Amino acid sequence: MSDKNVAKRETTDVERIERRRTYAPAVDIFENTEEILMYADMPGVTLDEVKINFEKNQLTMEGTCTCLKDYEKDDGFVYTRKFVVPGGIDPDRISAELRNGVLTIHLPKQDSLRPREIAVQAG
Template structure:
């Protein structure tokens, strides 16, 4: 089950931001995501603008999806920064997967600065339609079995 609000994660993000502002800028940054269900699979959307697709690492192990990427700061060629609000460095996020994800069929794509990871459900986890018999039919079966 996905947790919508994680106060520990919020505090962790604030601590990383402070470390980057007063430290050496090499702390790992947290990346915002969307997670939703679409038919028979889950979809994870990750904002990674300006990230080299070759630096993106997506891994699935047991019940965890791990995503890492890196964005390098542009060179100022001897100039001085006036404003530097965009985060650079390593980005990392781990998500506990919902039950029933088929880890062998996970796929990922990167387009327009957004990483999309598709997590298909196993056949056992997909919803199935159950036929409902009428009560009269069931009663007739009970009588026939008792005879």
């Protein structure tokens, strides 16, 4: 017999719909000949709660902050942002670090795409 009280549905349903608040973190993107460098502000996120996904030239970063649970009566919130990355990035050498709530991602470019000098011969 289904519960007629619509307001309480979330506690009686078998499926629990995730309702964390989502924010887009502020991001800096810089580039030089070797790599693309990205910084993202994710305060309160620890190493075990951050995920970076790189698939088919789309980079998705996601960080969950549950450390303010004592002060806010909810499940925490999520910082997420997606970027389309130009081709020519070497996915095996992508590295990232998280320090003081700032996520730094290094996307090194493939060696074949580095600018190179072409020797001119007299012909």
